[in-house]
Amino acid sequence: MDREEYTFQALLVDDKGKIPIEAKYSAKFAVQIKFLDDQIREDGYEFRNLVFIIDDEQVDLGPCRFLTQSEGDGHAGYLFFVGDIYDLDSLLFHKKKVILQGPFGNLPIILEHKHKIRQQFKDYTASLTYDLSVYKNLFDSLDAEYAFEPEMVRKVVQQTIIANEGKTFFEYFDSQLRELQRIVADFSKEEHERHGFYFRKQVWNYITLTPFMRRTNLKPRGYSGDSAMMRMIYIKEELGDSTFSKLLHKHCIERPAAEAVRNRRTLIANTLINKLSNSVLSPGERFKVLSVACGPAFEIQDLLSNPKDCEIYDFTLLDQDKAALAEAASLVGQIELNLGARIKVGYLQESVRTMLSTLRLASKLGQFHFIYSMGLFDYLTPPVARAVLWNLYQLLQPEGEMIVGNFHVSNPNRIYMEYWGDWVLYYRTEEEFFNLLKSGAEAARSTTFDETGIQMFLQIKRLR
Amino acid sequence: MKNTKDTMKVTLHPDWDEIEPLRLQAHDFFGSHGLSGNTIQSLVMVLGELLENSVKYGSYKVLNGQINISINITKKIITIEVTNPIDDSNLDDLKRLDQMIQWVRGYQDPFEAYIERLKEVAKKPLHDKESGLGIVRVAYEGDVILDFFVSEDNLLTVSAVLTR
Ligand SMILES: Nc1ncnc2c1ncn2[C@@H]1O[C@H](COP(=O)(O)OP(=O)(O)O)[C@@H](O)[C@H]1O
Numbered sequence A: 001m002d003r004e005e006y007t008f009q010a011l012l013v014d015d016k017g018k019i020p021i022e023a024k025y026s027a028k029f030a031v032q033i034k035f036l037d038d039q040i041r042e043d044g045y046e047f048r049n050l051v052f053i054i055d056d057e058q059v060d061l062g063p064c065r066f067l068t069q070s071e072g073d074g075h076a077g078y079l080f081f082v083g084d085i086y087d088l089d090s091l092l093f094h095k096k097k098v099i100l101q102g103p104f105g106n107l108p109i110i111l112e113h114k115h116k117i118r119q120q121f122k123d124y125t126a127s128l129t130y131d132l133s134v135y136k137n138l139f140d141s142l143d144a145e146y147a148f149e150p151e152m153v154r155k156v157v158q159q160t161i162i163a164n165e166g167k168t169f170f171e172y173f174d175s176q177l178r179e180l181q182r183i184v185a186d187f188s189k190e191e192h193e194r195h196g197f198y199f200r201k202q203v204w205n206y207i208t209l210t211p212f213m214r215r216t217n218l219k220p221r222g223y224s225g226d227s228a229m230m231r232m233i234y235i236k237e238e239l240g241d242s243t244f245s246k247l248l249h250k251h252c253i254e255r256p257a258a259e260a261v262r263n264r265r266t267l268i269a270n271t272l273i274n275k276l277s278n279s280v281l282s283p284g285e286r287f288k289v290l291s292v293a294c295g296p297a298f299e300i301q302d303l304l305s306n307p308k309d310c311e312i313y314d315f316t317l318l319d320q321d322k323a324a325l326a327e328a329a330s331l332v333g334q335i336e337l338n339l340g341a342r343i344k345v346g347y348l349q350e351s352v353r354t355m356l357s358t359l360r361l362a363s364k365l366g367q368f369h370f371i372y373s374m375g376l377f378d379y380l381t382p383p384v385a386r387a388v389l390w391n392l393y394q395l396l397q398p399e400g401e402m403i404v405g406n407f408h409v410s411n412p413n414r415i416y417m418e419y420w421g422d423w424v425l426y427y428r429t430e431e432e433f434f435n436l437l438k439s440g441a442e443a444a445r446s447t448t449f450d451e452t453g454i455q456m457f458l459q460i461k462r463l464r
Numbered sequence B: 001m002k003n004t005k006d007t008m009k010v011t012l013h014p015d016w017d018e019i020e021p022l023r024l025q026a027h028d029f030f031g032s033h034g035l036s037g038n039t040i041q042s043l044v045m046v047l048g049e050l051l052e053n054s055v056k057y058g059s060y061k062v063l064n065g066q067i068n069i070s071i072n073i074t075k076k077i078i079t080i081e082v083t084n085p086i087d088d089s090n091l092d093d094l095k096r097l098d099q100m101i102q103w104v105r106g107y108q109d110p111f112e113a114y115i116e117r118l119k120e121v122a123k124k125p126l127h128d129k130e131s132g133l134g135i136v137r138v139a140y141e142g143d144v145i146l147d148f149f150v151s152e153d154n155l156l157t158v159s160a161v162l163t164r
């Protein structure tokens, strides 16, 4: 039904009693009414209660004010809420009671949350936000100077500023991050959480200004580390609406932690190719590869450089996120187009946490020569990481190999990621990572690192 | 049932009345490891919420369906695991649990998830009584990291990890 045509019976209550009315939806926060008792009320008259009947249930909406209307469409006028303001869209069309001012109810506990913030931390944050606003004003005023230049000129001028003054800003910003790291060094988990929350409230403007951090904070897909974030890291694209936002974005994706993500892409490809060259395939047999939590699956480009390569592999790409699989599929389509060959690839939208019950994975997929998973174990706590690893292990053929990644506890950008990016990982030591595989497994295993020392790999070979 | 000094394993019938005695037993177990009163209290709260969910959402049609509890204490972490059987009727529960846990863990400060959730809960459907606050409360007040996994034999284990 057309919302604007939606009319219904309701009741108004004042000191004299109940007045039946006919109400018509007119806006999210107002209804248009006719009195059914033929009395006239003056402009501004207040009623004690407005009552809707929804599904035979009486819903009290509290006090409201009547305002007369001049246009003669048969209605007497409008009702507006004067206490709680109800969202009539939600109420009438979704049967949900939503009060506009509802979030104010949480105000006390949110304001309370800032107590227990250490003075030194407050001072640090205040001084940082002052400096950032000075920097931002400066860069913005430069932008304004060349805003009307031809595009080409603008670009070159901006590049020059990024290379020179940008560098100065980076030095400043790095020193501030070191200072932050020093201040929070002895914080407990709970203190990190509370101070991080406080911190992001102060620097929120700068977070939303920065394409990368905006996404890591808002998490539009409901989880951290989605394929769009990975893409930003992989492509290292220049993003941002102003010089200052470009600088902040660039700073994020040039950190060692981002470098480690880029490194793992090539490392995976190399390990896989190495394994392939040491494997004996029977005639017609393909090299079966499973990528778990595949994301955009950029590394596939590194594996396939000519049409012949496409005949070797049989890929299975698994991810919980439809959008990530779609990105992977479009990349595969692109490679197929470029090489003029078909790639054998299956897509599975599954969560690693539930895939065993929904999939009967082993019986459905068979076993693999090679399994890899990069940005997954960083999100699994030990009991779950152990279970997932064990199950992946069982999906290996005898002699099959698996490589999984995890960020090492020493990640120098951890505080930056957590405080600015609201991005928390489950970090592991080498020993913890190594011991994730159950003792029952007949396997050879080793841990290695990328060049930054941040990205740690656990390599497992199934012996039997 | 296997118990060592650092591990407590118990099996329960899916019955509301069994929860309280188990909470007491866990309380003593934590106490015997010299944890602070606050920590014990919040861990017992976490266990209680997980148990309630198991009783509420588990599928016990299978013969002898029961709940398994395992608590393990090491120097670095404390792990609580609660396991219950599920079946095909739980598919929506699994999706919800999966989304909820990843969403909560997406915030550095679980307090933020708690606030967001309170806002959602305030938008009450007229005929629905579910709170959907349990998981979020566990993360916020218990300060544990939640995770879960479903095994091949359709056992769901929800785990809470407290790092020390
Ligand atoms: N042990 C469990 N077995 C199956 N589903 C569960 C279990 N625990 C939680 N869930 C699912 O996760 C949802 C969120 O749980 P919770 O936050 O405790 O909210 P509530 O118990 O109020 O519904 C539940 O509604 C249910 O769908």
Ligand SMILES: [Mg+2]
Binding pocket: B049, B052, B053, B133, B134, B135
């Ligand atoms: Mg619950």
